[in-house]
Amino acid sequence: MPSGPTPIIDLSQVTKIYGHGEGEVRALRGIDLRINAGEFVAVMGPSGSGKSTCMNILGCLDTPSGGAYKFLGVPVGNMNADQRALLRRNYLGFVFQGFNLLSRTTALENVELPLVYRHVPKEERRALAHKALQEVGLGGRETHVPSQLSGGQQQRVAIARAIVTQPQVLFADEPTGNLDTATSVEIMKLLTSLNEQRGITIAMVTHEPDIAGWTRRIVRFRDGHIESDQANEPVREH
Amino acid sequence: MFGNAIILALREIRRNVLRSTLTILGIVIGVGAVITMVTIGEGATAQVQADIQKLGSNLLQVFRGQGFGGGGGSRQAAPPFSMDDVEAIKNEITGVRTAAPTIGNGAQAIYGNSNWATQVQGTDDQYISVRDWPLANGRNFSESELRAGAAVCILGATVQRELFGAEDPIGTSIRLGKLSCQVIGTLSSKGQSGFGQDQDDLVVVPIRTMQRRIVGNSDVSSIMVSARDGVSTEKVQADIESLMRERRKIRPGADPDFNVRDLKEISSAMTQTTRVLTTLLAAVAAVSLLVGGVGIMNIMLVSVTERTREIGTRLAVGAMARDVLLQFLIEAVTLAAFGGIIGIALGLTAGALATNAFNVPFVLNMGIVMLSFGFSAAVGIIFGYFPARRAAQLDPIEALRHE
Numbered sequence: 001m002p003s004g005p006t007p008i009i010d011l012s013q014v015t016k017i018y019g020h021g022e023g024e025v026r027a028l029r030g031i032d033l034r035i036n037a038g039e040f041v042a043v044m045g046p047s048g049s050g051k052s053t054c055m056n057i058l059g060c061l062d063t064p065s066g067g068a069y070k071f072l073g074v075p076v077g078n079m080n081a082d083q084r085a086l087l088r089r090n091y092l093g094f095v096f097q098g099f100n101l102l103s104r105t106t107a108l109e110n111v112e113l114p115l116v117y118r119h120v121p122k123e124e125r126r127a128l129a130h131k132a133l134q135e136v137g138l139g140g141r142e143t144h145v146p147s148q149l150s151g152g153q154q155q156r157v158a159i160a161r162a163i164v165t166q167p168q169v170l171f172a173d174e175p176t177g178n179l180d181t182a183t184s185v186e187i188m189k190l191l192t193s194l195n196e197q198r199g200i201t202i203a204m205v206t207h208e209p210d211i212a213g214w215t216r217r218i219v220r221f222r223d224g225h226i227e228s229d230q231a232n233e234p235v236r237e238h
Numbered sequence: 239m240f241g242n243a244i245i246l247a248l249r250e251i252r253r254n255v256l257r258s259t260l261t262i263l264g265i266v267i268g269v270g271a272v273i274t275m276v277t278i279g280e281g282a283t284a285q286v287q288a289d290i291q292k293l294g295s296n297l298l299q300v301f302r303g304q305g306f307g308g309g310g311g312s313r314q315a316a317p318p319f320s321m322d323d324v325e326a327i328k329n330e331i332t333g334v335r336t337a338a339p340t341i342g343n344g345a346q347a348i349y350g351n352s353n354w355a356t357q358v359q360g361t362d363d364q365y366i367s368v369r370d371w372p373l374a375n376g377r378n379f380s381e382s383e384l385r386a387g388a389a390v391c392i393l394g395a396t397v398q399r400e401l402f403g404a405e406d407p408i409g410t411s412i413r414l415g416k417l418s419c420q421v422i423g424t425l426s427s428k429g430q431s432g433f434g435q436d437q438d439d440l441v442v443v444p445i446r447t448m449q450r451r452i453v454g455n456s457d458v459s460s461i462m463v464s465a466r467d468g469v470s471t472e473k474v475q476a477d478i479e480s481l482m483r484e485r486r487k488i489r490p491g492a493d494p495d496f497n498v499r500d501l502k503e504i505s506s507a508m509t510q511t512t513r514v515l516t517t518l519l520a521a522v523a524a525v526s527l528l529v530g531g532v533g534i535m536n537i538m539l540v541s542v543t544e545r546t547r548e549i550g551t552r553l554a555v556g557a558m559a560r561d562v563l564l565q566f567l568i569e570a571v572t573l574a575a576f577g578g579i580i581g582i583a584l585g586l587t588a589g590a591l592a593t594n595a596f597n598v599p600f601v602l603n604m605g606i607v608m609l610s611f612g613f614s615a616a617v618g619i620i621f622g623y624f625p626a627r628r629a630a631q632l633d634p635i636e637a638l639r640h641e
Contacts, residue, residue, distance in 0.1 A: 061554060061635040082558045088634075089556025100551045100638065103544075104253045114555040116242055161555065 006073045008169055008201055009035040009058055014067035016053050027053040029224035030067065035203060037168075040195040040234070042212035043205045045221030052173060054221065055205045059092055059171040060084040072168070089117055093162030093200075097174035099154045101146045101161075107133060108142040111160045118165065132160040136190060152183035156190065163194060170194070172204040176211050188214040192234070243561065247568035258573055260537045261622070265577025265614040266584060268530030272610035273585025274592065275523035279516025281589075281598035286509050288599070289430075296335075296465035297368065297501045298475055300327075300482065316495035318457035321445075323485060327461060331477045333469035338364040339458040341448050347441055348413040349401040356397050357440045358414055360448020361462075366392075366425070368464040376408045376423025379444050387446030389419035395427035395438040414441060417451050430597065471500045520606075527610060531617040538621035543640060546629040550637030559630040563623075566630075570622030574615035581614065582607055 016028040028050045035041055045051040056062035057069065060076060063084075069076045071087060079087070088094075093114075101110045111129040120128065133139060136156040146154050155175060162170050172191065176184035192214055194200045204215065212218050213235050220227045251258045302316040324339045341360040346353060359365070363379045366372065376392070383390050391414065398407055407421045428437040449456050465474040478498045488494050549562050586602070593600045629637050 056635045059554075061638070062633055082560075085553065085556060085558040088554065092556075094554050096554075096638070100547070100554070102253075102548060102551065105249075109249065113552070116246065117552075117556045117558075117561060119242065165556075 007034040007036045008072055009033065009203075010068075010070040010073070011054075011058070012068050014054075014057065014064045014069060016050070016057065016062070017065045026224055028057075028064070031224075031226060033219065033226065033229075035169075035201065037201055038195070038199055039217060040192070040202045040215045041204065041217045041219060042215040042232075043203060043219050043221065044207060044209075044212050045227070046207065049221035050224040051205050051221040055171060055173055055203065058169075058203060059094060060087050061094075089114065089165075091168040093165060093167035093170040095155065095158050095162050095170065095172040095175045097177040099146070099151075099158045099178075101154055101157055103147070104145055106143050106145055107138060107149070107157045107160075110146075110157055111164050114161060114165050128164055129160070132164040133157070135163070136160045150183075151179050152186055155179065155183075155187055159187075159190060159194075163198070163200065167200065169201045169203060172202065174205055174207070176206070176208070184208075184211060240564070243564040243568050246565045247572060250565065250569050251572060254541075257537055257541055261534050261573045261618055262577035262580065264530040264533035264537070265574060265618055266530075266581040267533075268527035268614045269578055269581025269607075269610045270585040270588065271526035271530075272520070272523040273582060273607055274588040275519040276516070276603055276606045277586070277589025277601065278592050278596065278598075279512070279519040280601040280603055281593040281596070283509065283512045283516055284601050285598040286512050289508075296467070296469070296471055296474075297370075298463040298465065298471060298478065299499050299501060300461040300463065300478060300496060301499065302459065302496050317486070318459060319461055319496075320456070320458055323482070324458065324461055326481060326485060327463060327478060330481060331474065333465050333474040333477060335464045335466045336364045336367055337461055337463040338362055338368045339445050339461055340365070341445060341453060341457065341459045343448070343452055345414045345441070345452070347397055347401060349407075349410065352401045354397055354400040356394075358448065358452065359440050359442045360445040360452070361442060362445055365442060365462070368462045370464075371428060372426050374424045374426040375406075376421070378423065384444045384446060387444055387450050389417060389447060389451070390422045390444065391419045392423040392425060392442040393421055394425050394440040394442075396436055397439060397441055398424050412441075414443070415452065417447075419443065419447070471502060475500050523610075527613055530614060534614075534617050535621045538618075538625065542625045542629075545626060546632075546637050546640040549626065549629040550632075550634050550640065553630070553634035553637060562630045563627055566626035567619070567623050570619040571615075573622065574618035577618065578611040578615055582611060585610075 011031050011033040014028055014031045015026070018025040018027060031050075031054060033054070043051045043055060053062065057064050060071075064077065071091070076084070076087070102113070108126070108129050111132050112125050115125040115128060130139075130142065133142060136159050138153060138156050138160065141149065141153065146157070149157065170191075175191070176187050179187065188211060191202055191204070195202050202215075204211075206212050213232065216232055216234050217230070218232045219229045300319070302318060319339070321339060324337050327334055327337045338361050343358050343360070345356065345358045347356050362384055366378060373392070374395070378392070379390065382388070391412070393401075393407060401407070401412060407424060409421065411418050411420050413419075425438070425442070430436055443452075445458070463474070463478065465471050475498050479494065482496055482498075483494055486495065552562055553559070585607075590600050629640070
């Protein structure tokens with residue numbers, strides 16, 4: 001896929017409205033946002049500012065009410081559910097605040113899951129999942145189920161699951177929201193290395209300035225608008 | 239795509255051992271109970287129908303007294319029948335194939351060291367024909383033995399087994415109370431009657447022998463009549479009634495002091511009763527089916543929240559709605575099929591054991607097997623599949639946020 005002049009993500013005048021009539025909530029009131037290949041972007045803002053809504057639209061988990069969203073130059077707005085699923089399958093990876101691992105399922109099987117939907121043959125699937133788990137520092141934990149892993153370890157499994165498909169963009173929604181400070185630092189180091197070593201574009205929602213400080217661009221949301229969008233000199237060590 | 243869905247579905251079943259087991263159990267209980275109950279009921283019905291065949295073809299019986307039940311007192315008071323009555327029935331009613339007099343009396347049968355309390359039946363050479371009861375060995379009574387009241391007897395299969403075991407009884411002498419008599423034949427086995435009594439537990443002697451040497455009078459206590467094939471037993475019954483009224487000088491309009499029973503009537507009443515019983519058992523079984531179904535529903539609905547979030551996760555990592563649906567459908571079908579097969583196997587086994595224990599034939603009713611399986615499978619599939627379908631049609635983010 002071409003990068004360079006074409007941004008990976010291109011939102012123009014995107015709106016999102018929940019509900020109808022009196023109870024209508026305008027979560028996004030016309031967002032313009034471009035994210036280029038290789039960026040590491042933090043999306044910040046108070047609760048209800050629209051940052052998560054924006055992220056869900058970017059990740060094709062939710063559909064915009066208005067405006068245009070182009071992914072790699074292709075309009076996403078008129079895609080149906082299956083086409084959006086294919087987009088997620090082939091280009092996107094997700095990390096959630098609540099980890100969202102399948103319970104009672106081993107780390108290896110959790111990481112394999114996106115590959116199953118990509119119809120990767122069993123042997124190759126195993127090998128790729130092993131490699132991804134090693135990359136996030138969980139080699140040797142393949143047969144553990146989520147309840148046997150700490151929060152930080154579970155989030156690493158989730159990251160391994162997100163990167164096992166070599167996605168163009170990794171979306172992280174409050175990835176450190178359920179973790180203590182030391183573990184959060186570990187996770188941020190991992191994301192930074194994935195961005196710098198593997199060149200994976202990362203968009204991350206957070207409300208913690210410390211966490212946002214690891215990125216190289218910070219977009220601030222307020223009341224459904226982008227309040228500011230500025231470059232950031234990332235911290236290296238804590 | 240199909241292969242993947244199967245992998246994921248089987249993984250899901252293995253992962254949720256408890257949920258899978260409970261679902262299977264619900265189906266097993268439903269299917270198993272219905273099949274067991276219906277098998278027992280149908281076995282009983284088949285038994286009763288077989289008993290009708292065993293009673294002999296077109297059998298009627300003439301008793302003293304009135305009707306069944308309330309007739310106990312009047313039966314004793316009513317005058318007995320005579321051999322002339324038997325001849326009259328045989329000769330004067332065209333629909334009658336043959337008739338035999340009977341007198342029953344309990345007696346102790348003794349041979350060597352063996353001793354067996356049994357029923358002695360005094361009758362004539364027509365008895366085995368009336369009751370459609372072939373001899374296993376030996377011969378029937380001869381004219382001269384009947385006329386003379388000879389000390390000869392024919393053994394029922396139970397008496398033969400109890401007194402002689404494997405030994406050949408023909409030609410030997412047994413004692414019936416004080417009477418010593420020679421065994422000239424043995425009857426084939428008829429088994430239990432529909433009333434649960436062993437029909438083979440009897441010794442047959444000539445009626446005159448019975449009258450003179452055992453009971454000490456010349457009475458005939460009842461007459462067994464066999465109608466000709468193709469003649470309606472109702473017609474024969476009416477003819478016997480009018481003949482006997484005439485012979486016993488009962489005024490028109492007065493209650494008779496005898497009654498003629500068509501054994502088929504009794505049997506069909508019993509068949510009817512058994513059918514009602516079968517229906518009742520089926521109703522009880524239907525309740526188990528329903529309870530099993532509600533159990534499945536419960537388990538499936540309780541897990542909807544967990545499953546909805548899981549479906550959200552699957553959609554987020556790139557599953558299409560139809561991938562998820564196929565997986566859940568295969569899961570539901572696998573569980574239903576598994577439960578159904580175990581249920582059928584268990585139900586048929588329990589049915590076979592029960593029919594064996596109750597001594598009734600084992601009847602396989604494929605209709606009920608399919609029906610109960612279909613119902614349970616439908617419950618399992620509907621409640622496993624439809625919540626999943628609803629979840630798969632949500633936007634992934636809604637499924638992920640499901641509380």
